[in-house]
Amino acid sequence: MREMLSLQRITSILKNYQLSPNYVEQMGKVQKIYTSKGVFILKKIDPHHGIDFIKYVQTLYQKGYNRIVPIYPTIDGRYAVLDNQELYYLMPWLPDENKGERTARQQQLFRELARLHSISVKDMTINKEERTRHFEKMIIDLDQEEEFLLSLLETCERKVYMSPFELTFVTYYHDFNQALSFSKKRLEEWYEATKEQEKVRVVVIHGKLSSEHFLFDERGYGYFINFEKAAIGPPTHDLLPFLVKALRGWPKQDEELLDWLYMYFKYFPFKEEEMKLFLSYIAHPGAAIKTVERFFKDGNNRNELEAVQKLQKDYWNLKNTEYLVMRIDEIERQKKQQQEEAARKEQ
CATH class of the missing domain: 3.30.200.20 (Phosphorylase Kinase; domain 1)
Known part of the structure; x- marks a missing residue:
């Protein structure tokens, strides 16, 4: 209490x-x-x-x-x-007067977050050797996750009768593995683009970004509250938790969320390498992998029905995330092609 x-x-x-x-x-x-x-x-x-x-x-x-x-x-x-x-x-006391359309509220939230990040952005010097060690550790972790999922798949497929959870896992395995492969590929591209760089952009992050922490006054202006978790860090530390929460639920193709995100990018555009790392992080199927690990570690203590329901939800979240990631990837690829074509015409 x-x-x-x-x-x-x-x-x-x-x-x-x-x-x-x-x-x-x-x-x-x-x-x-x-x-x-x-x-x-x-x-x-x-x-x-x-x-x-x-x-x-x-x-x-x-x-x-x-x-x-x-x-x-x-x-x-x-x-x-x-x-x-x-x-x-x-x-x-702020009465949160703006009870209007959800999209307009969220667009203002993302616009203000972009302003917050752009005003506070600065370059931070990093150690190239530390970045290499960090990258190598992440690759090892991804490889181990791939091996873990594959070994479980082979174990399940050798059984004459699979349990409901095992059958569900086998059904979803391809999607989990595909997400891991995408995450790994974008991580490798990020490292290749940044391995010689000595600086990285950091901002003041809100730390608890949420619609509940963005209130409106009587004039319709939005204000952030709950800055207790504020810190210096990459801007993705604000975006990723918000997106993970927003993508939960039934399968959906959330173009509205994509619009909010590109409202942010309009005022605080990511560099190409930052976008690759962002996509690597958000595409990673970490929640699903944890659910699978927990089920097989729990042994006789596991609840089959609850585990199946949890894996089902993880799969829905993964498919929602996959749609968003593929749309961002497509948009960024088209933007790059347009820039390259414009550069060729100028030559």
Whole structure:
């Protein structure tokens, strides 16, 4: 059960902002506080992450990025209050007024994410030897996964009667293996294109990108909240978790999601090698492989029905992802051909 702060503790914390609570409402993980000066949200964060969180938000403010729900400073200039070994920060209550079309909301989210990344982007020096070691380890992991799936396939096919899970796995094996092969090929292309490079692009990532963490004010402007997991990293660290979640569910050909993604690329285009790595990561059938591994490791403790249902869902997710990946691959290939043709005409 979530903690409900006592009115005494809330009053003590708000003294740092020269505020006094009239009424407090528990809303999930936050406290909605009504005062004579307006409505505010008080939120607790992990003290170990508090300094980094505030640092990244301040960096974005300084760079001119203002689509973050502001964090109010205390009267002595601090952006968080330490109370009873716990850290709290205060921000305005945003009513999320825009209840319009889902597509328009998501397009604005992806446009603002692209702006956030473009404003904070910088080159980071990397060690070429470390990249090579990282690549070689990933290739070994992919090879081992291919060998694992193939050995299971051969084991299942030698049986006179396969269990429901084994039959389901054998039916889907080709798709799993095809996704692995695609992921490996794009990874190899990425390494070939970058093995001599000494720098890589990094950005300030939101860390918990979600439609629930992007709210709208009464003017229809969107603002990010929940920046506690902000960090420096490749932009894919924001995109991939969002896409994985969005692609779950029944089989579908999600052109809408593709449009949102290309809204992002319009304002923060990936370099060719970044796109190859992005496609390698998203195409990898990791969830399905984990489900198969878990089933065969559980032995007598496994639940056949639940395992079959889980593998079915993993397969649907894989096919949804496959459609998105193939469409991106097709679009990027066409763009490259057009660029090459334009370059030839200029010669």
